Amino acid sequence: xxxxxxxxxxxxxxxxxxxxxxxxxxxxxxxxxxxxxxxxxxxxxxxxxxxxxxxxxxxxxxxxxxxxxxxxxxxxxxxxxxxxxxxxxxxxxxxxxxxxxxxxxxxxxxxxxxxxxxxxxxxxxxxxxxxxxxxxxxxxxxxxxxxxxxxxxxxxxxxxxxxxxxxxxxxxxxxxxxxxxxxxxxxxxxxxxxxxxxxxxxxxxxxxxxxxxxxxxxxxxxxxxxxxxxxxxxxxxxxxxxxxxxxxxxxxxxxxxxxxxxxxxxxxxxxxxxxxxxxxxxxxxxxxxxxxxxxxxxxxxxxxxxxxxxxxxxxxxxxxxxxxxxxxxxxxxxxxxxxxxxxxxxxxxxxxxxxxxxxxxxxxxxxxxxxxxxxxxxxxxxxxxxxxxxxxxxxxxxxxxxxxxxxxxxxxxxxxxxxxxxxxxxxxxxxxxxxxxxxxxxxxxxxxxxxxxxxx
Numbered sequence: 001x002x003x004x005x006x007x008x009x010x011x012x013x014x015x016x017x018x019x020x021x022x023x024x025x026x027x028x029x030x031x032x033x034x035x036x037x038x039x040x041x042x043x044x045x046x047x048x049x050x051x052x053x054x055x056x057x058x059x060x061x062x063x064x065x066x067x068x069x070x071x072x073x074x075x076x077x078x079x080x081x082x083x084x085x086x087x088x089x090x091x092x093x094x095x096x097x098x099x100x101x102x103x104x105x106x107x108x109x110x111x112x113x114x115x116x117x118x119x120x121x122x123x124x125x126x127x128x129x130x131x132x133x134x135x136x137x138x139x140x141x142x143x144x145x146x147x148x149x150x151x152x153x154x155x156x157x158x159x160x161x162x163x164x165x166x167x168x169x170x171x172x173x174x175x176x177x178x179x180x181x182x183x184x185x186x187x188x189x190x191x192x193x194x195x196x197x198x199x200x201x202x203x204x205x206x207x208x209x210x211x212x213x214x215x216x217x218x219x220x221x222x223x224x225x226x227x228x229x230x231x232x233x234x235x236x237x238x239x240x241x242x243x244x245x246x247x248x249x250x251x252x253x254x255x256x257x258x259x260x261x262x263x264x265x266x267x268x269x270x271x272x273x274x275x276x277x278x279x280x281x282x283x284x285x286x287x288x289x290x291x292x293x294x295x296x297x298x299x300x301x302x303x304x305x306x307x308x309x310x311x312x313x314x315x316x317x318x319x320x321x322x323x324x325x326x327x328x329x330x331x332x333x334x335x336x337x338x339x340x341x342x343x344x345x346x347x348x349x350x351x352x353x354x355x356x357x358x359x360x361x362x363x364x365x366x367x368x369x370x371x372x373x374x375x376x377x378x379x380x381x382x383x384x385x386x387x388x389x390x391x392x393x394x395x396x397x398x399x400x401x402x403x404x405x406x407x408x409x410x411x412x413x414x415x416x417x418x419x420x421x422x423x424x425x426x427x428x429x430x431x432x433x434x435x436x437x438x439x440x441x442x443x444x445x446x447x448x449x450x451x452x453x454x455x456x
Contacts, residue, residue: 001242002174002222002223002225002226002417002439003223003225003226003243004174004177004178004222004223004224004225005170005174005222006242006243006244006246006426007130007133007134007160007171007177007247008160008170008173008174008177009246010129010172010246010247010249011126011163011165011170011173012168012169012170012173013132013185015122015126015129015167015174016249016250017121017122019432021125021253021255021256021282022118022121022125022133023352023432024255024259024427025121025124025128025255025259026121026268026428026431026432027088027262027377027410028098028102028103028124028161028255028260028262028415029049029099029120029121029124029428029431030410030414030425030428030429030442031088031089031099031262031410031413031414032082032088032089032099032100032104033103033414033418033428033440033443033444034102034413034414034417034418035082035083035084035088035415035417036064036078036086036103036104036105036444037064037081037088037418037419037443037444037447038084038087038293038337038418039064039080039083039084039085039087039197039418040060040064040065040080040081040084040447040451042080042081042084042085042194042197043151043194043195044080044083044194044195044196044197044198044201045064045077045080045081045082045084047080047194048076048077048080048081048197048198048201049063049065049077051076051329052069052072052073052074052076052077052191053094058112060112060377061073061074061075061107061108061109061110061111062074062107062440062441062444062445063077063078063444064077064078064081064444064447065077066444066445066447066449068290070110071108071109071112071208071212072106072205072208072209073205074104074108074199075104075105075108075204075205075207075208076201076202076204076205076360077104077201078103078104078107078201078204079084079100079101079104079105079197079198079201079202079203079205080104080110080200080201081197081201082097082100082104082200083097083101083150083196083197083199083200083201083359084197085266085337086197086263086266086268086269086319087263087265087266087417088100088200088263089095089260089261089262089263089399089417090260090261090263090269091128091131091132091135091141091258091260091261092141092258092261092445093128093131093132093135093136093254093258094131094134094135094139094149094153094154094157094431095135095140095142095143095149095153095302096131096135096139096149096153096154096157097149097150097154097200097212098127098128098131098154098157098260099124099270099379100150100200100397101127101150101154101155101157101158101200101203101204101207102127102128102157102158102161102199102207103124104200104204105127105158105161105203105205105207105208105439106120106123106124106127106147106156106161106162106165107120107437109162109166109208109210109211110165110166110437111437112160112166113165113167113395115165115402115436115437115441116432116435116436116437117431117433117434117435117436117437117441118431118432118433118434118436119165119434120165120431120437121431121432122154122164123161123164123165124161125253125255126160126161127157127158127160127161127162127164127207128161128253128255128260129157129247129249129253129254129255130145130156130157130160130161130177130243130377131153131154131156131157131254132157132254132258133247134153134156134157134225135149135153136389137232137234137237137240137241137242138153138231138232138235138237138240139153140302140365140371141236141237142236142237143188143302144236144301144302144305145235145236146187146188146189147187147188147190147220147235148186148187148188148190148196148199150199150200150203151184151185151186151199151200151202151203152185152186152235153184154181154203154207154306155180155183155203155204155207155210156177156181156184156210156369157207157415158180158203158204158206158207158210159176159177159179159180159206159207159210159211160176160177161207162176162207162208162211163177163211163214163215163410163420164358164363165211166211166215166425168211168214168215169347172214172215172219173214174219174222174224174341175213175214175218175219175220176210176213176214176215177210177212177214177222178219178221178222178224178327179210179214179218179219179220180206180207180210181220181224181225181231182220183202183203183206183209184235185202185229186202186203188302188305188306190308190374191306191308191320192266192308192312192316192317192319192320193316194316198377199295204439205355206357206400208420210266210433214286220395224428225240225242226240226242226412227389228443233455240382242431256401258374258401259400259401260408261396261397261399261414262399262405263399264334264397264398264399265325265334265335265404266319266335266336266337266339266340267318267319267320267325267335267340268297268307268319268320268325269397270302270303270304270306270307270320270322270328271307271321271322271325271335272397272398273377273394273395273396273397274297274322274325274326274378274380274394275325275326275329275335275378275397276397276398277378277379277380277392277393277394277396278326278329278330278382279329279333279334280392280394281380281382281390281392282330282333285388287382287384287388288330289330289331289353290385291384291386292330292353292356292359292382292383292384292385293356293378293383293384293385294356294357294359294379294382294383295326295356295357295358295381295382295383296358296359296360296380297326297357297359297360297377297378297379297380297381298359298360298361298362298378298379298381299322299359299360299361299362300361300362300367300376300378301361301362301364301367301373303376304359304360304361304379306320307321307322307359308320309321309323309324310323310326310354311349311354311390312345312349313345313349314342314345315340315342315345318339318340318345318348319340321368322357323349323353323354323357323359323402323455324339324345325352326353326357327351327353327354327357328348328353330353354413355455373426375395376395377393377394377395378393378394379391379393379394380393380394381390389426391394395449408416411425416427418443418447419447419451419454420443420446420447420450420452424439424442424443424446427439427442427443428440428443435456
């Protein structure tokens with residue numbers, strides 16, 4: 001059996017769903033909706049709106065601007081908006097921004113499928129696990145080679161999720177994933193530009209359209225992952241060892257381990273461990289930005305490649321700068337949305353701390369061992385002007401499964417990003433009990449009404 005055939009068998013086998021798994025998926029929906037709403041005005045989202053706003057008779061999916069559009073257009077727009085601020089969750093299991101692909105894709109297809117809330121959450125769990133099944137074999141090498149896995153692995157899992165929502169059989173589910181493989185693209189070299197968020201939009205759109213192609217009878221090769229000159233061979237992992245045993249999530253699901261990493265700071269996830277480490281040291285040793293003589297941050301090679309901007313010139317570049325992120329953290333005690341306003345970035349470009357912060361990488365051997373162990377540690381070494389040397393290594397960032405946000409922190413993030421009251425958040429938390437997705441449409445409409453009122 002091919003790798004896609006193995007995965008498709010699991011997708012269509014009525015995978016076990018627990019209340020805890022649905023609850024975690026609900027949190028992912030709430031977090032991603034908030035990120036979508038907050039990212040609606042970003043230049044990348046405006047580009048997606050311009051590219052996908054032509055009239056279409058299949059207008060059945062609500063967009064982040066409160067308007068109905070075709071499923072593909074809605075997925076493109078909402079996926080771009082979800083990823084626009086880089087505040088959406090990370091999924092280390094596939095090196096993807098999983099929810100920025102899965103949530104917009106499923107919302108786009110929900111009306112076509114006549115889905116209820118539980119069905120939407122269950123399809124999300126399917127898509128996340130499929131991203132994990134593919135990512136387990138090739139994510140590390142693939143990502144290190146320079147591919148943005150959100151827009152390569154992302155649409156394959158997204159296609160499986162939409163196929164599940166549409167109740168496609170195993171043959172057509174495998175076909176949907178095969179179609180999605182042919183849309184896989186997106187280079188990490190685009191990090192720090194407005195194109196990067198569009199990668200999530202492309203992936204969400206591909207997820208929907210691949211499933212619709214398969215539903216209509218279009219099929220590609222079922223050995224497209226492992227075949228000669230197939231996905232793994234061409235995308236950085238020619239020696240991938242694809243399992244043959246059935247997928248088994250009875251004991252643990254991808255949403256439980258490794259789990260999602262919802263973000264506290266609106267910048268590249270490759271900075272978060274270091275930000276948390278610096279803030280840990282500040283709390284323990286009570287020093288200020290002016291006391292810092294030098295900071296050396298040691299990260300994995302793919303993380304270093306994500307952060308090329310030592311003296312960023314604009315807010316988009318600043319999100320992919322370790323120097324900028326740590327300067328913001330040292331000055332403000334956190335990293336917030338205001339740190340990425342144009343005027344703030346312009347003023348901070350000449351900050352002396354930028355030249356005191358350097359990034360280096362672990363040795364290749366040490367990195368190989370860490371990755372084999374499933375570890376991605378970052379180390380921060382701070383030298384203070386008075387001669388003190390402080391050292392902190394972080395294995396996970398705040399928000400990860402082992403250090404989760406408190407319920408009030410999740411609620412606060414939703415409220416801050418959407419401008420909506422608690423009733424809307426509570427409605428999303430009840431999604432598993434909902435006979436439809438009306439609550440999500442109401443959130444998007446209410447957020448736009450709130451923006452209109454604020455703008456006079």
